[in-house]
Amino acid sequence: MLVQIGLLGKANVGKSTFFSAATETPVQIGNFPFTTIEPNVGVAYIKTDCACKHFKIDHNLDLCVDGTRFVPVKLVDVAGLVPGAHEGKGLGNQFLDDARQAQILIHVVDISGSTDLQGQPVPVASHDPLEDIKFVEEEFDLWFKHILDREWDKLTRELEQKAVKAVEAIAKRFSGLGVTEYDVHEVMQKLDLMTKKTKEWSDSDILTFITALRKKTKPIIIAANKADLCKDLDILKKITDCKAVPCSAETELLLRKAAKSGIVEYVPGSSSFSIKDDSDISEQQKKALDLVKQVFDKIETTGIQKTLNAAVFDALNFITAYPVEDETKLSNKDGDVLPDAKLLPKGSTAKDLARIVHEDIAKGFLHAIDCKTKQRIGADSQLKDGDVVKIVSSLSRS
Numbered sequence: 174m175l176v177q178i179g180l181l182g183k184a185n186v187g188k189s190t191f192f193s194a195a196t197e198t199p200v201q202i203g204n205f206p207f208t209t210i211e212p213n214v215g216v217a218y219i220k221t222d223c224a225c226k227h228f229k230i231d232h233n234l235d236l237c238v239d240g241t242r243f244v245p246v247k248l249v250d251v252a253g254l255v256p257g258a259h260e261g262k263g264l265g266n267q268f269l270d271d272a273r274q275a276q277i278l279i280h281v282v283d284i285s286g287s288t289d290l291q292g293q294p295v296p297v298a299s300h301d302p303l304e305d306i307k308f309v310e311e312e313f314d315l316w317f318k319h320i321l322d323r324e325w326d327k328l329t330r331e332l333e334q335k336a337v338k339a340v341e342a343i344a345k346r347f348s349g350l351g352v353t354e355y356d357v358h359e360v361m362q363k364l365d366l367m368t369k370k371t372k373e374w375s376d377s378d379i380l381t382f383i384t385a386l387r388k389k390t391k392p393i394i395i396a397a398n399k400a401d402l403c404k405d406l407d408i409l410k411k412i413t414d415c416k417a418v419p420c421s422a423e424t425e426l427l428l429r430k431a432a433k434s435g436i437v438e439y440v441p442g443s444s445s446f447s448i449k450d451d452s453d454i455s456e457q458q459k460k461a462l463d464l465v466k467q468v469f470d471k472i473e474t475t476g477i478q479k480t481l482n483a484a485v486f487d488a489l490n491f492i493t494a495y496p497v498e499d500e501t502k503l504s505n506k507d508g509d510v511l512p513d514a515k516l517l518p519k520g521s522t523a524k525d526l527a528r529i530v531h532e533d534i535a536k537g538f539l540h541a542i543d544c545k546t547k548q549r550i551g552a553d554s555q556l557k558d559g560d561v562v563k564i565v566s567s568l569s570r571s
């Protein structure tokens with residue numbers, strides 16, 4: 174299963190442009206609200222150093238370009254959000270339902286302030302993007318709260334009549350969102366709610382609990398999009414609650430298209446591109462590429478790759494590990510060298526990696542081999558970023 178990233182935000186901010194650029198999938202893009210109604214689902218890539226660098230080996234793999242490894246993640250682009258969505262305004266809760274499975278959310282914000290709260294175009298800098306950040310987070314929290322509110326009386330009765338624990342009863346209500354008992358326990362403990370009976374929780378207890386639970390289980394990072402239109406980026410200094418990356422999704426889309434049609438050479442995430450043959454391009458294309466250079470001067474990279482990487486490595490705190498079947502050749506059975514890179518939470522063990530490879534391999538787990546040190550490691554041994562691991566199991570994948 175791939176790590177799932179959801180794109181969230183008000184209408185007309187560039188979510189689909191971000192999606193299309195990152196996944197190289199053509200989708201509907203338009204300068205009006207609610208261009209997207211049905212969610213778009215595709216594969217994007219996180220960029221990291223490949224383990225081949227450590228071993229100083231060459232391997233022929235599409236996902237490794239000169240030692241830079243591209244690791245697939247699932248990206249979901251959904252309908253825009255308007256204030257009051259949790260009560261059914263705009264397209265209502267549809268977006269939120271589509272974001273259920275996401276482990277992390279990228280909030281795409283029009284940092285240039287050229288769209289109002291409803292997503293209608295307005296002059297640059299005439300709308301305050303900080304308002305969007307506030308309302309989108311509030312909508313998200315209210316949606317979480319709504320899930321609990323509608324079950325609260327039932328939950329309180331259940332706790333009085335049966336021998337269930339509050340942690341268990343609450344986690345059950347959020348299981349569809351990937352929230353675990355461990356998450357609920359941690360948040361309740363932090364807020365000193367473990368000993369307070371749920372029927373005594375005040376409205377503010379519930380809201381504080383919900384906000385903390387949402388932050389823990391659906392972290393958000395900000396793609397400060399349309400940065401190409403901004404006079405300066407001082408506004409980014411005012412975003413202190415979470416990480417914000419200046420972006421120009423439109424520039425990334427243009428570059429990906431130009432690279433695909435052979436006009437330029439461009440590796441996603443880099444701060445430059447090169448034109449393959451100057452004589453081959455039209456005046457119009459030259460002008461467009463000059464504008465791209467101006468964007469690079471302003472924000473260094475288009476920000477798309479940086480945002481995806483920050484989501485996985487900074488906000489989720491994931492690492493990369495490479496399972497192999499042959500610890501000498503570092504290959505699978507077919508001889509492909511370092512064929513697979515897996516993303517998993519920091520602190521994951523050799524057995525966790527086995528579980529990601531296949532449930533049966535984990536069931537029959539005997540030991541593992543750290544291919545960098547050639548040492549035998551146990552099931553509970555914590556992996557480090559870039560580890561290459563052979564798992565020895567009494568069972569093979571069925």
Ligand SMILES: Nc1nc2c(ncn2[C@@H]2O[C@H](COP(=O)(O)OP(=O)(O)OP(=O)(O)O)[C@@H](O)[C@H]2O)c(=O)[nH]1
Nearest residue numbers: 184185186187188189190203207208209253422423
């Ligand atoms: N200047 C500039 N315009 C952009 C950028 N990204 C997207 N746009 C434009 O913003 C408009 C909206 O883009 P979409 O990708 O359709 O926005 P969306 O958030 O998916 O919109 P909905 O699906 O309606 O919610 C289009 O006209 C895009 O060309 C950017 O980085 N810079």
Ligand SMILES: [Mg+2]
Nearest residue numbers: 188189208209
């Ligand atoms: Mg869209």
